[in-house]
Amino acid sequence: MTPSNTQNRPEAGWKFDNTYARLPEAFYARLNPVPVREPKLVVFNEALAQALGLNPADLNSEEGAAIFAGNRLPEGAEPIAQAYAGHQFGYFTMLGDGRAILLGEQVTPQGERFDIQFKGSGKTPFSRNGDGRAALGPMLREYIISEALHALDIPTTRSLAVVTTGEPVFRETTLQGSILTRIAASHIRVGTFQYVAARGKPDELQTLADYTIQRHFPDLAGDENPYFALLGAVIKLQASLVARWLMVGFIHGVMNTDNMALGGETIDYGPCAFMDAYDPNTVFSSIDHNGRYAYGRQPQIAQWNLARFAETLLPLMHANQQEALTMANQAIAGFPDTFQHYWLAGMRAKLGLLNAEDDDGTLIKDLLDGMHKHGADFTNTFRDLSSGSLPEASVFQTPDFKQWFERWQARLKRQPDSKEAVRQCMKTHNPAVIARNHRVEEALAAAVERADLTVMEELLGVLSQPFQDPPEEAGYHLPPPPSAEPYRTFCGT
Numbered sequence: 500m501t502p503s504n505t506q507n508r509p510e511a512g513w514k515f516d517n518t519y520a521r522l523p524e525a526f527y528a529r530l531n532p533v534p535v536r537e538p539k540l541v542v543f544n545e546a547l548a549q550a551l552g553l554n555p556a557d558l559n560s561e562e563g564a565a566i567f568a569g570n571r572l573p574e575g576a577e578p579i580a581q582a583y584a585g586h587q588f589g590y591f592t593m594l595g596d597g598r599a600i601l602l603g604e605q606v607t608p609q610g611e612r613f614d615i616q617f618k619g620s621g622k623t624p625f626s627r628n629g630d631g632r633a634a635l636g637p638m639l640r641e642y643i644i645s646e647a648l649h650a651l652d653i654p655t656t657r658s659l660a661v662v663t664t665g666e667p668v669f670r671e672t673t674l675q676g677s678i679l680t681r682i683a684a685s686h687i688r689v690g691t692f693q694y695v696a697a698r699g700k701p702d703e704l705q706t707l708a709d710y711t712i713q714r715h716f717p718d719l720a721g722d723e724n725p726y727f728a729l730l731g732a733v734i735k736l737q738a739s740l741v742a743r744w745l746m747v748g749f750i751h752g753v754m755n756t757d758n759m760a761l762g763g764e765t766i767d768y769g770p771c772a773f774m775d776a777y778d779p780n781t782v783f784s785s786i787d788h789n790g791r792y793a794y795g796r797q798p799q800i801a802q803w804n805l806a807r808f809a810e811t812l813l814p815l816m817h818a819n820q821q822e823a824l825t826m827a828n829q830a831i832a833g834f835p836d837t838f839q840h841y842w843l844a845g846m847r848a849k850l851g852l853l854n855a856e857d858d859d860g861t862l863i864k865d866l867l868d869g870m871h872k873h874g875a876d877f878t879n880t881f882r883d884l885s886s887g888s889l890p891e892a893s894v895f896q897t898p899d900f901k902q903w904f905e906r907w908q909a910r911l912k913r914q915p916d917s918k919e920a921v922r923q924c925m926k927t928h929n930p931a932v933i934a935r936n937h938r939v940e941e942a943l944a945a946a947v948e949r950a951d952l953t954v955m956e957e958l959l960g961v962l963s964q965p966f967q968d969p970p971e972e973a974g975y976h977l978p979p980p981p982s983a984e985p986y987r988t989f990c991g992t
């Protein structure tokens with residue numbers, strides 16, 4: 500069976516362009532998704548469909564299931580698997596879309612362009628030893644957490660649909676096969692540049708760089724050195740992104756260079772998770788034995804990845820490679836300051852500091868140190884502080900916290916803004932709910948083991964408005980019950 504290229508009904512709203520498929524042949528392989536036995540829609544993101552200019556009523560259907568399973572190609576799609584490389588835990592490897600297919604770019608009625616990509620759609624020339632498939636649990640997990648990040652106003656790839664395939668996938672046990680439809684500003688990664696740079700053809704590298712500038716940073720095209728400007732723009736976006744992760748206790752978990760998107764979106768929801776009790780050394784990924792991608796190491800790792808990106812650009816940045824290296828080193832050395840700028844701005848907002856004082860950094864650090872020492876819940880501590888009075892939680896009853904609270908109150912009094920302005924700022928920067936691991940697991944267990952989607956749907960509803968207090972009795976704000984085993988996450992399953 501091959502996908503039938505039926506001319507879909509125009510009312511579905513597909514409007515594909517395929518600019519990536521017009522780049523040099525070496526950048527991808529052309530192939531269709533491998534059709535599956537019995538496509539069934541499990542979850543469909545109506546709001547996102549609408550934003551993309553798609554017709555939800557037309558796609559939330561059997562027709563939609565066939566499309567999101569890869570059995571029927573939407574009109575205008577030119578499917579490809581993208582080639583890329585990457586440093587995985589510091590080691591360079593040739594990778595590529597081993598289980599993903601890019602259908603093309605949907606152009607919205609507003610003229611925006613988004614990649615439409617399947618994950619789990621069968622083998623490709625880049626599959627190596629993999630089966631090209633994905634299991635239902637991890638695809639629903641990506642759906643939940645990516646949509647949670649989006650609602651927290653953090654740039655991210657998004658999730659349009661999850662289908663089951665009616666075919667088994669074999670991991671440690673037999674699982675239900677599944678395909679996620681991922682939406683992204685693009686899938687150009689640091690690893691894409693590494694792949695092209697490793698081919699050693701300067702014209703290909705320039706083509707990719709020009710394409711990236713056109714697609715994500717069109718204003719830089721006229722710069723006197725657009726490739727150096729590209730490096731600077733990517734550094735800024737990543738510094739801002741990682742700062743935003745830290746603000747909500749998010750741990751990406753596998754910040755390999757192939758999982759860093761140049762458009763500045765969070766990408767690859769394998770082993771990611773939100774931290775409960777504040778500890779900068781928190782690691783959830785079962786394979787991250789040395790804590791390379793721990794919560795507090797994410798800025799350093801971003802800088803390391805950006806240095807790998809800068810290396811690929813050297814031939815374009817200056818005719819004299821020594822000059823190019825000096826420029827790149829300077830740009831990368833500026834990352835900590837750029838990051839610190841975003842981080843401090845974000846933390847000030849979390850504490851309702853509406854102007855800047857020199858000692859703000861110390862005030863913030865002392866709070867975090869105290870939270871670490873007392874094992875305070877990251878999300879709830881900040882949300883509790885948003886109430887304005889000394890919170891009832893037990894950590895706040897300790898002498899060091901009480902003293903800190905007085906310092907903070909004194910600091911707030913030194914700014915001209917009203918209590919209401921402070922409260923408003925804090926309530927919109929400190930979420931009441933995050934995608935807590937135990938709640939995500941509970942939703943996945945219901946969906947996967949009992950085909951009960953109601954738990955996930957309720958969770959998705961709450962996570963879509965994270966700055967609103969959900970009903971107290973539903974307990975979405977509660978940290979997990981104490982457990983003997985630490986929470987563990989897994990890559991690429």
Ligand code: AMP
Nearest residue numbers: 594595596597598626629630631632991
């Ligand atoms: P990730 O851990 O998701 O960043 O994936 C790393 C690489 O492994 C990418 O090239 C993926 O396409 C590939 N990969 C992950 N799972 C599979 C699979 N089941 N079959 C084929 N390739 C895979």
Ligand code: MG
Nearest residue numbers: 757758766767
């Ligand atoms: Mg990846």
